[in-house]
Amino acid sequence: MKIPVGVLGATGTVGQRFLQLLAVHPWFEVVAITGSERTAGRPYREGVNWVIGGEIPAAVADLIVQPTQPTLAINGRPPLAFSALPTNEAREWEPQFAAAGYAVITNASTFRMTPDVPLLIPEVNPTHTALIPTQQANNNWRGFIVASPNCSTTSAILPLKIFQDAFGLQAAMIVTLQAISGAGYPGVPAMDITDNVIPYISGEDAKLENEPKKLLGTVNQGQLTLANIQTSAQANRVPVLDGHLASVSARLGRRVTAEEAVEALLNWQPPAICRELPTSPEKPLVYRPEPDRPQPRLDRDAGQGLAWTVGKVRTCDVLDIRYMAITHNTLRGAASGAILNAELLVKQGFIGN
Ligand SMILES: NC(=O)c1ccc[n+]([C@@H]2O[C@H](COP(=O)([O-])OP(=O)(O)OC[C@H]3O[C@@H](n4cnc5c(N)ncnc54)[C@H](OP(=O)(O)O)[C@@H]3O)[C@@H](O)[C@H]2O)c1
Numbered sequence: 001m002k003i004p005v006g007v008l009g010a011t012g013t014v015g016q017r018f019l020q021l022l023a024v025h026p027w028f029e030v031v032a033i034t035g036s037e038r039t040a041g042r043p044y045r046e047g048v049n050w051v052i053g054g055e056i057p058a059a060v061a062d063l064i065v066q067p068t069q070p071t072l073a074i075n076g077r078p079p080l081a082f083s084a085l086p087t088n089e090a091r092e093w094e095p096q097f098a099a100a101g102y103a104v105i106t107n108a109s110t111f112r113m114t115p116d117v118p119l120l121i122p123e124v125n126p127t128h129t130a131l132i133p134t135q136q137a138n139n140n141w142r143g144f145i146v147a148s149p150n151c152s153t154t155s156a157i158l159p160l161k162i163f164q165d166a167f168g169l170q171a172a173m174i175v176t177l178q179a180i181s182g183a184g185y186p187g188v189p190a191m192d193i194t195d196n197v198i199p200y201i202s203g204e205d206a207k208l209e210n211e212p213k214k215l216l217g218t219v220n221q222g223q224l225t226l227a228n229i230q231t232s233a234q235a236n237r238v239p240v241l242d243g244h245l246a247s248v249s250a251r252l253g254r255r256v257t258a259e260e261a262v263e264a265l266l267n268w269q270p271p272a273i274c275r276e277l278p279t280s281p282e283k284p285l286v287y288r289p290e291p292d293r294p295q296p297r298l299d300r301d302a303g304q305g306l307a308w309t310v311g312k313v314r315t316c317d318v319l320d321i322r323y324m325a326i327t328h329n330t331l332r333g334a335a336s337g338a339i340l341n342a343e344l345l346v347k348q349g350f351i352g353n
Pocket of ligand 1: 008009010011012013014015034035036037038039040067068084085086087089107108109150151181182183184185186329330333334
């Protein structure tokens, strides 16, 4: 029997991706969806402006959009809700859902840096779920919140994790070239982004600087210690539909050659538990040796949009090593990444039927 789930903010770009992916998921089945006052009370197919291609999944097309309140009938243990709510709505509702006993797997940025909320990527820090009991005790909650990182942090992070483990990591400078879909729908006005690059995405530089410290930190006895690394970031919006590209330079624990760095990427194996997750890609990291890869159009869909594609790995005269990496922002960077987090939580026993 599949685990019943809800999707909060199901009408947005990320909400639509959730419904598309969950319609064919082997473990999860959508039984409840929520929207704003604009859509609540209407059948999903009438309320949604479906913008992600393909058809609205038949199983949800006639579901009635409900108001976002922690009274949704979801019979899992605990009831599981994926959240694609905007930041402010997440701040209001996600703690109420957690207090009412729901497991909330969120894409919103609101609680990402809260010390007892796991900021989770199964390939990077699967043991950080040990923060969940701490969070429940701190808040007297029966449920909990687990957050996915910012979609642009996600692009940069896996090679940093691999280099941290192999050589040590002291600092990272990250410049991103981020897709329009990262701004939700309708997102950036065409008159602003066509023939242009916008060197500002509100709050994004700080997310890119803070989130790696948490993702690369350690959790011991239910307590988080941030990684002791210096970070500096500059985010840019570029006229690409999907796929956030990151240009990264890193200072490592020692000088390494480009060959050593590439070898570390090629030798990397995901944590063993990732092999047990049904949507985990066969190859989570694709290394491209060509001088002109990765590219958004060519590489964002690698591993069904769940793989990192990494290239241009070279030594850096200022820091130690530099590379380019891309992930799909609404798949790995949002809905697919959150679903993978839920699969991990099932395997670790935090979620069940
Ligand atoms: N786009 C990305 O690549 C990406 C990546 C990572 C994380 N995120 C995060 O994911 C979240 C959703 O982003 P998005 O791109 O999907 O935004 P979006 O396209 O602007 O959609 C937001 C949706 O939230 C809904 N909403 C607003 N108030 C609500 C409420 N009180 N209850 C329920 N739903 C409500 C709206 O529903 P109605 O249609 O019913 O008005 C709207 O469809 C944001 O927190 C964003 O920062 C986005």
